[in-house]
Amino acid sequence: MNVSTGPDPRSGDGLDATAPGVVEFLTFTVAPHDQAEWLDADERIWTTFLRTRPGFVSKQTWTDRAHPDRVHAVIVWVDEASWKAIPSDALAAVDEAMGDWRRPLELHVYDIARST
Structure with missing residues (x-):
């Protein structure tokens, strides 16, 4: 499990890119x-x-x-390579577009072991 509260942990953290599926689990603090x-x-x-x-x-x-006060975003990717292929400048631009709604995040990464 990788936990980060840095500026943008969604790219380049060196996790295994060969997993059969990956879940990006983000937690944000947002007032109800x-x-x-x-x-x-x-x-x-x-x-x-x-x-x-x-x-x-x-x-x-x-x-x-x-x-x-917590909101979780659960994002499923085919593989980690697809997720990590997003250029950091694209991530930054989308994050900037959130404007006043931008919130710090906590990241957890899960590999899909089995799906039914």
């Missing part, structure tokens, strides 16, 4: 009263961008009942 607007911005900006990327499979966004 801001979540609807934040989710709209995330969908409009990040999800729209991710849908254009080769190897992108799906994205779900979860709210946390135990921690109402």
Whole structure:
């Protein structure tokens, strides 16, 4: 498991790019009263961008009942190589487009062991 709170841990962290599938699990802190607007911005900006990327499979966004100020983005990739192929300048531009809705994130990475 890789946990980072750095500026953009979504690229170049040296994880195994040969896994059969990878899940990018991002956690953001978003005040409950801001979540609807934040989710709209995330969908409009990040999800729209991710849908254009080769190897992108799906994205779900979860709210946390135990921690109402947390939002989790669960992004599934065909493989880590596809995820890591996104140029850092493209990531930075999309992140910048979030404007005031940009939030620090915590990253966990999971390999898909089995899927049914």
